Amino acid sequence: MASPHKTHIPLPPDPGELMLGTRVINLLGIMLLSKMHQNSGDKTLENEACLSTVPIHVVTDASQLPAEFLQPSCERQLFIGFDCEGVDLCRDGSLCIMQLAFPDAIYLVDAIEGGETLVKACKPALESSYITKVIHDCKRDSEALYFQFGIKLHNVVDTQIAYSLIKEQEGHKRVPDDYISFVGLLADPRFGGISYDEKEEVRLLLRQDPNFWTYRPLSELMVRAAADDVRFLLFIYHKMVEKLNERSLWYLAVRGALYCRCFCIDDSNFADWPPLPPIPDNLIADKTAPEEEILSVLDVPRGKMGCVIGKRGANILSIKQSCSAEIFFGGDKGPPDKVFIIGPVKQVRKAEAMLRGRMLQMY
Structure with missing residues (x-):
């Protein structure tokens, strides 16, 4: 059944670079993608992106999700944009929606209608090293997934961390609490140059009614706002990775893993979490190894x-x-x-x- 909702996803010039099956790329092999684009210039999203019209699927049952997502495989590496919405999103809050942006569709996983069964069906994918989750500030999303559903979010590319690393590479001094918002990131002409005014509209609605994401059926505004939070992430990922050197790529991987654990402290002291990415051998050999x-x-x-x-x-x-x-x-x-x-x-x-x-x- 065709989805009544559609949106546009900006893709890099060769969308196949983000598709799985032709290249094996993950957080430990991400340097390959960087090398492929090291000579590209900075263009605006409007000039470089290929806009693809894709459906937005509201998911209430696991059968509506792609099989390659539900059953992660080393033979088909996936890259997806990822985000969560909820009420006071944290360990004690309520996760309402998980957004998954693929190059050919966006899936809004309805945790209220689908319940715990649906969210836990996504557990293998969210914990998999074969699926890279591109997200902006993963800390509270990870906390909610861990304490509410026992999911250890793994293998993330956090665009907030990546932005900070790019600034450091450019010679900017590290400033305490210099965290860029997703709205600010989108506005940067290097990563889109897009004004995201509707985000402020949704923030105002959330201040007026914190239960905004709990109402069903999802309104057109809710569907559009949820999709907008993820539909640009794969394009931003592509633009960021081409700017990062190998040292920064390792920092991106390890800090993403640590951010996922940040608020998830319990008695196990992370003993049952995946190991942190090791420092690559070529960086260890460097006199200024991280x-x-x-x-x-x-x-x-x-x-x-x-x-x-x-x-x-x-x-x-x-x-x-x-x-x-x-x-x-x-x-x-x-x-x-x-x-x-x-x-x-x-x-x-x-x-x-x-x-x-x-x-x-x-x-």
Whole structure:
């Protein structure tokens, strides 16, 4: 049955580069795609992209999803755009929709109508190293999938991380909390030059009614907004990968894995998660080989997080300026009394020491 919903997906000049079956490319082999495009110029989406009209399928049963997605195989590597929508998306919130953008269709997996059975049918794909999930800021999506459905999101390309790495390659100094929004990323002429005004409209509706994504049937606005959050991701991925050197590609892989784990702390200490991508041999041989990157979780005495952060974030800002490490907090969505630190081992240990010193000053 034909879908009543359609949209346009911008694809790179050769969409086959993102299709599976002709090339074996994953986060550990992504350098190949970079080499293929190292001489390409920067063009706007309008000038370079091939716009393909594709259907948007609202999925309520696993049988409506592609077989190659439900049954991942090393013989058919897949690249998909991925995102989640929900109410207070986190461990205790409610996941309502998962969006999957393929080169030939978009699938809106309805977690409310299809329930746990449908979401868990996607578990092999979301955990597979054969399917690369391109996403913008994976932390809360991963947390929701892990605590609500037992899914360990794996093999992601996080475009927020990639953007930061591109800026570093270009010689920009690393700035604390310099995280680009998806709207900002789309507006960058190197990755689309598109104004995403409708996103602000949906954000306003969400502020007025946090249950926006729970209503059924899905309205035309809901379908369009959900599709818009993923339909550009494969094009952006293509544009970003061609700019990243091999060192940055490894950082992209390992930091994506660490971001997926960030808020998913439990008693297992990630023992049952897939191993982190190792440093490639050619980078180890380099005199300036990258240092191993880790995730560290610090406990903060109950009720003392405000003192650790400081007035208007002054304490944390000072630590971030002193350490080349990312520092995150669970915040209102939780976990409330933990600090998450991601970065090179020495920088993480330095941040830990400074945070512990701050905690000692409270007593």
